[in-house]
Amino acid sequence: MxxxxxxxxxxxxxxxxxxxxxxxxxxxxxxxxxxxxxxxxxxxxxxxxxxxxxxxxxxxxxxxxxxxxxxxxxxxxxxxxxxxxxxxxxxxxxxxxxxxxxxxxxxxxxxxxxxxxxxxxxxxxxxxxxxxxxxxxxxxxxxxxxxxxxxxxxxxxxxxxxxxxxxxxxxxxxxxxxxxxxxxxxxxxxxxxxxxxxxxxxxxxxxxxxxxxxxLPVPRAKKAPSQVKLAAVVATQGRGSEQRVWLLRSEQSLFAGLWGLPMISRNAFDSSDARSALRDAGISASLTRESIGQLDHVLTHRRMQIDVFRATGAKAETSETRRLFLIDELGSIGVSTLTKKLLAAALSQRSGASGSRP
Ligand code: SF4
Incomplete structure (x- = not known):
């Protein structure tokens, strides 16, 4: 020794x-x-x-x-x-x-x-x-x-x-x-x-x-990453430099404590999923009919396929876990890389565009 x-x-x-x-x-x-x-x-x-x-x-x-x-x-x-x-x-x-x-x-x-x-x-x-x-x-x-x-x-x-x-x-x-x-x-x-x-x-x-x-060492048995399909909604208010987005403080352990977009597991595979995500989040807004694109995000044990929806004129009551943020201030709050990717993808699209792939 x-x-x-x-x-x-x-x-x-x-x-x-x-x-x-x-x-x-x-x-x-x-x-x-x-x-x-x-x-x-x-x-x-x-x-x-x-x-x-x-x-x-x-x-x-x-x-x-x-x-x-x-x-x-x-x-x-x-x-x-x-x-x-x-x-x-x-x-x-x-x-x-x-x-x-x-x-x-x-x-x-x-x-x-x-x-x-x-x-x-x-x-x-x-x-x-x-x-x-x-x-x-x-x-x-x-x-x-x-x-x-x-x-x-x-x-x-x-x-x-x-x-x-x-x-x-x-x-x-x-x-x-x-x-x-x-x-x-x-x-x-x-x-x-x-x-x-x-x-x-x-x-x-x-x-x-x-x-x-x-x-050596003898590796641990590998688990295949699980696949999840989700719908996320970028719900905004205002335009240009005054544009704001509604974010929720996540309760999920994966992103616990971070602000993120309203998101839900996909069930119906049409815009009703996105409507459910907004309803669960307590936000009323005018929603695009179809997803404006799809984004893949891979975590260690999870492969996420996320359809992105856009909603404008979004209104809700502000609370501890639901807030409206200026797009420009997002750098100073805790948001995950996934949320940044989704926002960048959605906000680079013209509102209401459909069928494109961010
Ligand atoms: S297996 Fe690792 S510890 Fe052993 S000789 Fe090679 S480098 Fe060194």
Whole structure:
């Protein structure tokens, strides 16, 4: 174990990529970066991370911001639940710990949205604690290094990988060590065609010794993405620079907390679907008869085919979850990439046009 640690740390000191969150040991900044990096590529995260910390440099700044402002800084990163949980977690840090992220592991893990991985990342990187972390990259490296032949995602694999990570982390610079494991997985021990010839752990790697690198880790069974057909309505009021659109604050977990268009599953496959979406939203408007186009949107486990309808002269009562927004102000509120795509598609069409494809 000691030899593996030393080899990996020496390699990391030479090969580590210069990433903005590696310039700090501020637990709040590490927390933000780790939440953003879940399910999202490093290159995508960098500008979001920099913008987010420029707007909310301390836990107190984030805690005091309203949810729309926070979500607008997340717009485009996806998985918006992460942002809401981060916001809730940071608010708790301000309320309970005077704005200081707790050093105590139990207290950290009790914060909203902070699981074992995030708590370990903050603990080891910011506070120098010997706490393990396991993500997809670490799982792959350890499954190969220790020739773990059980399926990724199973409880037996998860238990074993966390145990191996916990055995490896004690010693000098636990934060750097954890980052080194992740870095090795991201840049050398990659899912396809890993660079074993230049790997610092090649001498200790059991998968490599047994010629099983391509077989490990054993992937989880893939679920085919579900297909959903939807109707969305872009219901506006006014024209030109005064044009406004009705948006609803979504209750669905997928886009929870974000503002989106009235949308409904397609049943009848004519404009009655769109009428139902407007009725459910409490909006009265003059609707185009046919869809003005169709748009495909793919999420990790869902393939959405959305028919876009246009409605003008739209009226409704404003409420907590239903508001009229100036088109020009949409950049400053939390809307999903899907909503932006639908609006761009619909508003580039002339109102009342039919049969075209945005
Ligand atoms: S030797 Fe190859 S398979 Fe083993 S840890 Fe290194 S890159 Fe991964």
């Amino acid at each position: 000691i030899a593996i640690r030393q080899k990996l740390l020496s390699w990391y000191d030479e090969a580590a990529r210069d990433l903005p969150w590696r310039q700090t040991r501020d637990p709040y900044a590490i927390w933000v970066s780790e939440v953003m990096l879940q399910q999202t590529r490093v290159e995508t995260v960098i500008p979001y991370y920099e913008r987010f910390l420029a707007s909310f440099p301390t836990p107190r700044d984030l805690a005091e911001a309203d949810e729309d402002t926070v979500l607008s800084h997340w717009s485009g990163l996806g998985y918006y639940r992460r942002a809401r949980l981060l916001h809730a977690g940071v608010r708790e840090v301000v309320a309970k710990y005077d704005g200081e992220v707790p050093e105590d592991a139990e207290a950290r893990r009790a914060l909203p949205g902070v699981g074992r991985y995030t708590a370990g990342a903050i603990g080891s990187i910011a506070f120098g604690k010997e706490e393990p972390i396991v993500d997809g990259n670490v799982t792959r490296v350890l499954a190969r290094l220790f020739r773990i032949g059980t399926q990724v995602g199973s409880s037996v694999t998860s238990k074993r990988v966390w145990e191996e990570a916990a055995r490896l982390v004690p010693g000098a610079r636990p934060g750097a060590f954890n980052q080194a494991l992740m870095e090795l997985g991201a840049t050398v021990c990659t899912p396809k065609q890993p660079s074993c010839e230049s790997c610092p752990l090649a001498d200790y790697c059991e998968a490599c010794a047994h010629g099983e690198v391509d077989e």
